[in-house]
Amino acid sequence: SLFDSPAERYLKARQSVQRFTVTQLGECWSEHRKYVVHSYNFFLFPSTLGLTDVEFTLSASSIQFLSHYGFDYSKFLRDGIPYMNEVQEKILSQHLLAGSSKVSSALDRDVLKKAIDEVTCWIVAAEEEETMILQDLNGYQMFEVQLVLRKALQNVWTQPLGDKKVMVRKVSPQHRQLLENSPYDYCRKELVLLSARGFTNLFQTLVKAKKPLVGHNMLMDLMHLHDKFYKPLPESYEEFKRNIHNLFPVLIDTKTVTKSIWKKCPLPRVVNLLEVYEVLCSNLNPKDSTCPVIALASDCSRYAEKKSPHEAGYDAFLCGSVLLKSAHLLLCRSTDDAVEADPSFSQYLTVLAEYLNKVNFIRGGVSSINFSGKDTPCEHPPALVVHVRGWPGLNERQIYEEFKPLCLFDVRRLSKNQFIMLSNKFKHVRLVLRDYKHHPHLRVSVYRHWRHSPRVNCLLQVSGIVALWSLLAFVLGGAPCCSL
Template identity: 85%
Template sequence: SLFDSPAERYLKARQSVQRFTVTQLGKCCSDAENTLPRSQWYMVHSYNFFLFPSTLGVTDVEFTLSASSIQFLSHYGFDYNKFLKDGIPYMNDVQEKILIQHLLAGSWKWKVSSALDRDVLKKAIDEVTRWIAAAEEEETMILQDLSGYHLFEVQLVLRQALQNVWTEPLGDKKVMVKKVSPQHRQFLENSPDDYCQKELILLSARGFTNFFQTLVKAKKPLVGHNMLMDLMHLHEKFYKPLPESYEEFKRNIHNLFPVLIDTKTVTRSIRKKCKFPRVSNLLEVYAVLCNSNLNPKDPTCPVITLASDCSRYAEKQSPHEAGYDAFLCGSVLLKSAHLLLCRSADDAVEADPSFSQYLTVLAEYLNKVNFIRGDVSSINFSGEDAPRQHPPVLVVHVRGWPGLNEGQIYQEFKALCRFDVRRLSKDQFILLSNKYKHVKLVLRDYKHHTHLRVAVYRHWRHSPRVNCLLQ
């Protein structure tokens, strides 16, 4: 709603982020290719990560699936098997502390969270207990078809239950079980080569969170497109549960990523400054910047080439695949920055503009993340949010039409133009639009309406609180 403040919208979005999971995440990075004659040649590496919440030693994670989202992703070829079977685990700080407590306790609590876990563990224990009764010391057996966290859980449970066995992962979903003496077992437990060391278990369970923390430490600019929800998911899934305070969320994100660039904010500004056609999504923005005369093919333009390990993105478009969208986002950033540099330069742009020059020309957009339909145009993660300049607010006074509600008011004006509606009092409603022409149209067409009197809202005249004080 246009009435939403950033804090109000944040609380609404927070509920959504807490319910849903992240299915995939894309990362695109590039280096200026020094072996080529121009520093403006960017060799791009784009990666697509399938993610799935970690279940090793933490409370079972529950998340919501939206039917429309499933249909949408299916339409664009999303691989649900890869998401469910091979998704990289991740956890936030709170979940990590729970796992560390289990590990430091020195014993593994067998917490069966599903029928699958129960079957896998029971099968492994039954096989080993039958085998070990007749086995000699140093004899071994192989457990098959153990993947993901089961690879660790089976070993930890067996080691806790049986003091005369030792386990080692063999790769290819296999675990070797060896019968050993208690003395040999103690020696092996102190070995630096033990694959079930607490540090290695934690490293595996954290999964993608390790990479997230590497990004945080790097302090490189983080680029996204319409990235508010992305930032909220990064905070919730890989850092800490989202705080109730909107301002605390802003501070946390700024500490994690001091430089944010939202290409939606950048291209929205370009559309105002240049003859940029109206587009609805990232792929269309990319197409316009690549194929229009906005970025003429002069020698100073950045040349973006996909590396061989992700060349399929050059051969076929893959919209809404995270890795491909990351590539589009990075390309839009470079092309937009070059366009702004060309428009800002008094003389011709130098032969090889550097990325630092692009950052300079993007300075006014840094840390300003697009805010869709609200009372600010962007969220400033390094300062105060600047209010949006709206057309005049309208007030509708209802006469002789009892029981009218916000939905009916919306439907009344919908045929003519679009307004967001909020009740002001029993017989008054506020109308808010982001288009001046809609305001003028309604004021003109409803000037003599029988039941609805429309006027420009004046706080001292129309506010119920002010009227109450004046009476």
């Protein structure tokens, strides 16, 4: 809503981010001078090792949308890479230090019970140094089986063999002590945490690298990155901004960049990232010999043959390509001289300077969120106030539908018979003021805070009453006394 401030929108989005999970994340790396693109898809699934069972919401419309674009739900559910934030990692670390292990999955509990039964039956007759193999263990089951067996039986040692197998060896207690926390111990706390962190390890590598982070309409992406891989989202909007800026000092939102370019250049209006990419690759955007050459590496060459919109890796490729082409266009427009051959990325960053750390804010009180400073309010057209006469029971939705055929406004109730409307287009404001000038039931005028605000009106009424009582007290108090 145009009424939303960034802080209000953040609190609304925060609730959504906390309910949903990340199913797929795409990353795109490129090598200069010729930009050779390596694009990756990561299917993600919340970590379950030693943690309270993670719950998340599924939206029916989102499932249909992703299914339409070929999203592999089986891979997401079966092979998703685990991840956790710092709070979850701390809880798991405490469990490991205490030697306690909690299995939250019913499937894992069944697998664990079967493995324990097999080992306890085998170990009774087994000789020292004799071994057995447990098979068909997936993911965390490899760790969980080993941790539980080692805790329950002091005369066994376990070792993963790969290919979903774990070797169990009968050993003496003395031999067991030598093996524990040695290089041969594959269940050391740091190794368990490394596995449980999963994709978070890559996230932490990106944070340490301090490279520019590029996205398209990336506010929700940043919120998910913070919540899923760093820390739960704070209640404070300003704290969220500070945290993100500390993690990623340079943000580039291609939506912010292209919005500006589209105002300066005679390019056709487009809606989504793929359309932006296609326009910038078309003849509508003149090419020259200095234009960056973008080539897909062999491991992701399928993107050159077939479009894969809304696949994370493909969208990452589009985003990086749009950034380079947009930056080159801005570089060409910034100078009257010919652009030198093979411009460096630092030159592109220079022409992008005014857009750095400004993330697009969709339809709200600011045009972008500034992660390295204060947000600058938008210059919206003046608000309109609608005064209703002779049309009882009218609500916000009905007001919206009334004006919808003419133009789009965001509507909020101001008082019982008044509504305030906001638009981001001056022509819409002029149109409504003209066409509703003589409407029998709706009187539309420009909103004036001192005149239309219920709080100001209330204050004026209270002030008037106080002034009247003061006047009466003065008049009555100043009247001459009569004595008998």
